[in-house]
Amino acid sequence: MEGDWDVIVVGSGASAVHACCPLVEAGLRVQMLDVGRRDHKYTQLIPDQGFLDIRHRDPGQHRYFLGDEFEGIPFRGIGAAAQLTPPRKHVIEHTDRLRPVEADGFSAVQSLALGGLGAAWGAVTVPFDRTDLAAWPIGCADLQPHYDAVARRIGIAGADDDLVRCLGTARVPLLPPALLDSNAQAALNRYLKKRAGLNRAGFFMGRARLAMATVRFRGRGPVEYHDMEFWADHNRAVYRPQFTVDELRKHQNFRYRSEMLVQAFRRRPDGDLEVSARNLSSTAQERFTARRLVLGAGTLGTARIVLRSLQRYRHRLPLVCNPYVYIACLNTAAIGKPVQDARHSLCQLIAYVQVGDQFLQAQLYSYRSLLTFRLVKELPLAYPEGIRLIRRLQPYLATINVYHSDRPGPDKYVELHRDQAADSDRLHIHYRIPADTEREHRAQQRRVMKLFLRLGCLPLKVVRPVHGASIHYGGCLPMTDEDRPLTTRPTGELRDASGVFIADGAAFPDLPAKALTLTLMAHANRVGVHVSEELKRTRMQGIC
Amino acid sequence: MRHIGKQPVPVSASATEGELAAECELFTRYLLGRSTPESITRRYVQANGQILDSTGDRVVAFVMRHRWALPYLDAACGLRQRDGALRAKLLMLTAILETTPEFADHFLPEASGRFAFIIHGARQGTIAVLKAAVGLFLLPWVAES
Numbered sequence: 293m294e295g296d297w298d299v300i301v302v303g304s305g306a307s308a309v310h311a312c313c314p315l316v317e318a319g320l321r322v323q324m325l326d327v328g329r330r331d332h333k334y335t336q337l338i339p340d341q342g343f344l345d346i347r348h349r350d351p352g353q354h355r356y357f358l359g360d361e362f363e364g365i366p367f368r369g370i371g372a373a374a375q376l377t378p379p380r381k382h383v384i385e386h387t388d389r390l391r392p393v394e395a396d397g398f399s400a401v402q403s404l405a406l407g408g409l410g411a412a413w414g415a416v417t418v419p420f421d422r423t424d425l426a427a428w429p430i431g432c433a434d435l436q437p438h439y440d441a442v443a444r445r446i447g448i449a450g451a452d453d454d455l456v457r458c459l460g461t462a463r464v465p466l467l468p469p470a471l472l473d474s475n476a477q478a479a480l481n482r483y484l485k486k487r488a489g490l491n492r493a494g495f496f497m498g499r500a501r502l503a504m505a506t507v508r509f510r511g512r513g514p515v516e517y518h519d520m521e522f523w524a525d526h527n528r529a530v531y532r533p534q535f536t537v538d539e540l541r542k543h544q545n546f547r548y549r550s551e552m553l554v555q556a557f558r559r560r561p562d563g564d565l566e567v568s569a570r571n572l573s574s575t576a577q578e579r580f581t582a583r584r585l586v587l588g589a590g591t592l593g594t595a596r597i598v599l600r601s602l603q604r605y606r607h608r609l610p611l612v613c614n615p616y617v618y619i620a621c622l623n624t625a626a627i628g629k630p631v632q633d634a635r636h637s638l639c640q641l642i643a644y645v646q647v648g649d650q651f652l653q654a655q656l657y658s659y660r661s662l663l664t665f666r667l668v669k670e671l672p673l674a675y676p677e678g679i680r681l682i683r684r685l686q687p688y689l690a691t692i693n694v695y696h697s698d699r700p701g702p703d704k705y706v707e708l709h710r711d712q713a714a715d716s717d718r719l720h721i722h723y724r725i726p727a728d729t730e731r732e733h734r735a736q737q738r739r740v741m742k743l744f745l746r747l748g749c750l751p752l753k754v755v756r757p758v759h760g761a762s763i764h765y766g767g768c769l770p771m772t773d774e775d776r777p778l779t780t781r782p783t784g785e786l787r788d789a790s791g792v793f794i795a796d797g798a799a800f801p802d803l804p805a806k807a808l809t810l811t812l813m814a815h816a817n818r819v820g821v822h823v824s825e826e827l828k829r830t831r832m833q834g835i836c
Numbered sequence: 837m838r839h840i841g842k843q844p845v846p847v848s849a850s851a852t853e854g855e856l857a858a859e860c861e862l863f864t865r866y867l868l869g870r871s872t873p874e875s876i877t878r879r880y881v882q883a884n885g886q887i888l889d890s891t892g893d894r895v896v897a898f899v900m901r902h903r904w905a906l907p908y909l910d911a912a913c914g915l916r917q918r919d920g921a922l923r924a925k926l927l928m929l930t931a932i933l934e935t936t937p938e939f940a941d942h943f944l945p946e947a948s949g950r951f952a953f954i955i956h957g958a959r960q961g962t963i964a965v966l967k968a969a970v971g972l973f974l975l976p977w978v979a980e981s
Contacts, residue, residue: 347940354879354935362883365931367924631947664943665931672918674911674971675926676867677964679943684956686945 297323297582298827300567302554304328305408306809307796308588309536310442311816316546318824323580325569327404328550329386334379340526343519343661344633356523357663366666373401377522380412390553391593398723399760402592407534409763415503415530416639416655417448417810418459423650424804429773429782438814440464446531447509448501455498458644458651468506469499471517475658475690476640478626482747494646495743500639503531517634519661556601557585557792565791584823588795588816591765595798596719598769599708602788606707609778610700611723612767612803616693617737617756623690625748631687637661645743647736652805654740655693659686690749694740696733697805700767723759764808766800784819795819856881859900863929866906868942879932888928893921898978905974911964912971
């Protein structure tokens, strides 16, 4: 058995790494247990060149653009994780087998990759505000120091523009904003001309806040505007959690163990926590002990570990997930304007649209590097006409992703079901949104479309992916002041298991209509700081 | 291995590879107005062997016997049989051609002025509608034959 660690952290995604940082900085002995899948096939093939150069010059591009088994060609409809390209498919590899799910009304996306889902995230970084945290037992003042700590660690590019109205002024200086492509610049120019009226209508737009090194930042970047962010991490310009794992590994008091699928924890008679994991290389069961355990395996992964550990089979845990749609638009404001080649592939602009007392987040993307055939496939046209049309349309195509908030409900839950015969278990997910909520969402989407139409963005098609496709999950072990089973205290500590902390979205009571990853990182940092302070106090008092 | 259409049948006989090569040649001329380099044919045959099986697909078989019908049936299948073998094969070849440097410019975005944009859109739309009209008339008959 492996011992004697102060803290074991499970996972290597956005939550797990930012929980680790304050622990390691405090000098505690921290072991990270992770499966840690990587891409060994395609990443090394991708040249560090711009998208157009690659398209014209690399004879091997079909390997990483399509995949050796053509896994990059979407023959079916648009599913969850549709944007994962062959070099990123490892992010969701083997989850069906190692973390089986049966789902009703939901398509679960999980990751066992090094970096977790953060290995493929879109890098939009926005904080939650007072309204977003209304139902939480913690507020902005509790999270702000941790937003600041994370921002100093990862670097956030953006501008103090009209988004300040919804996001507040950045307390940690922002890196210079990423260059806009011509499509987004045209939309922003139109917004600036019509700003007064749009603001009165509750519409605020600005440059996307991205975890992107637009200048050299802590050994990363600067971004080269190759438009290859969906395929490669050349120059490490876009922040990925695995970069933090690399930094942590330089510390003597940190150890990273890959190929470890954590299964359960228990409390030992001596008061320490024992974590059992299956070594996927040797298939042996291994056990590790520590004084504290931090779970950052992702909402579904953490829920599974907790339910199994506490033997709470068939016990329902709530589940929340941002419903989202994306709206393909023709940006008429951009037609006829010169098109620039140097660009990045990620979100260009963010808009906040007021609906009632909350704001919906809409993210505007252009389209090029995910290739033409994916769009042609969606058209009900003969292929030659489809190709010609998409070629003309693409420079002016804007995709607007709209997120809706989500709160717990009776028809949204997860349960762990045991299969005695197979000596395994399976996470069952049931997820339904009430019909009146669906109607409300559609009304909100129509409002968003009307406001974008004022910018010249003509909606062409609304795509409603299956629930779960936003890959924003939370709610299973919610933070609350109430003393209820299978909840976490405001510190993130699981009530049913002293010394076990929930660092990921499982602890979020609900999800506002916003990108959540920055808040995942801040929450995790907060948990890490709390655990390190708690352990320092107990050490000083001579208690374990 | 993903299977589109029917259960997979191993691609082993050279006659089958010959058929796939003929498909590739026809479809490349249809998509780009050019003949097919050998590298593209190889990749197309490989892709068909790995992930597609259209053995016995009536629409594909009809198109190979009556090449004039391809544009119309493509248009009709775009409306009525989007997950069918013909559309899957055209998608696959489009992807293969797009990711070949020699053909990159046939797929890269093309900027245009407002007037050209509107005219082009109207032209492609009209052609698409006419093709679909013929194809929708033809498709049921092909499917039954």
